[in-house]
Amino acid sequence: MSEVSAREQLSRLVASFMAYSAGHLPEDVKTRLAQMKQIENEGFAPDIYNVMEKNMQLADSLKRPSCQDTGIPQFFARVGSKWPYMDIIEDALIDAVKNATSNAPLRPNAVEVFEEKNTGNNIGTHSPWIDWEIVKDSDRLELYFYMAGGGCSLPGFSKVLMPLEGYEGIAKAVFDQMTTYGVNACPPCLVGIGIAGSSEVAAKLSKKALLRQVGSHNPNPKAAQMEKLIEDGLNFIGLGPGGFGGKLSVMGVNIEQASRHPATLAMGLSTACWAHRRAGIRINPDFTYDFFTHKGAVL
């Protein structure tokens, strides 16, 4: 296979994978929203859940992006060290973004900083944003696509705490941020928290936490306990869908961690809105694939 056709094959596959994920939430998100709808039976909540459900159905039947804000396109690539097409990945992803932006269509969101101009096709400086990881002894490309919307990116932040502020300090910062900005992030949100030694690592881990399934648990029992405690605390606050109040606030809390420095306790927060458009695909060297976040989807 020539380089050109590999690039074309990859970009076409990724463009249709992007378009599909703009209109369809992953299974774990849909399941959790259905469970929450059962519990939220008072005030404005039932009406809002009904509109959300209708929206998911219409997005599917009309093949439209379920939210007009299709975000800044972000890719998280886990590249097998033996994947045969290293050189073409970046170009293929850029082609895919251009293609999906005009054909899905996605909203052009890339605004060039300083020039303050929308580029019109989601391509710009470091846009799409691509995060790279190498997976040894693998010949596959595992790709997560995430649409980072404006409202759901708004609560995001990272900062470095003094260690004596402790893990409670992290919980407090999350609660403060969610009561201040949570209503703008189209709750119920999925909350991602990163804990590390410096702010950028914590921030990145907080976004990676959002790529984990809703309802999954950190393998470290203490981290899993913290996930549960923060989730319960946020639900007790009762933001409800859209911030109109209710019995719940969040779809879940996912924490990811890296070792910290003895003198720092850095934390990062990222939030995903209820329209949590996370999509993951594993692509084999022959371009067959497993669209593992959306089982049964046909691209």
Add this chain to the structure above:
Amino acid sequence: MSTFEFKTPVSDEDIRKVHAGDVIYLTGDIVTGRDDVHHRVVVSDKMPPIELAGKAIFHAGPIMKKISAEGEPDKYKVISVGPTTSMRMEKAQAEFLAKTGVKIIIGKGGMGPKTTQGCIDNVAIHTIFPGGCAVVAAEEIVDCEGVEWLDLGMPEAMWKLKAERFGPLIVSIDSYGNNLIENNKIDFNTRKEQALADLKGKLNFMD
């Protein structure tokens, strides 16, 4: 809680009937406008080329598709349009109401004290369309009559939309100074203190 059916142009009398927590379905003219439109009108002091009195301003950056053929006058269709975070317009909203005569603001999340005062002074309301429900909203738009200030880019331009029973629009700020989301935030903060107190000692991983 009451439900209202309004048609544009909406009058002061209509607006005075509604209270925070009521629900409205709106038929008629809705124009999109967000950060850049508010900036241009309020900070750069340029009047929009559209009459807005009695109409609704929609904090939204839609996905639009051109459906006219080459050489024909431009015609667009709404693919997906939902509310954006209204709070971003807080700085400019009150003045925007005074300058344009807009009666209904549509967005998501709440707005602050400046807008609340602006709603009292200009007999206007802020309403919330359920966030993320952009295909439902698009299906309640029956026509796009045109666009102004497209130089701002697709999400920021002023799209002139015709709506049919657009809603549910939950009234979050009425013309009497009531603010639903700000009141909710007071409750959220009270419960936050309780939630933090409940956590005490449970996250002591450092011995």
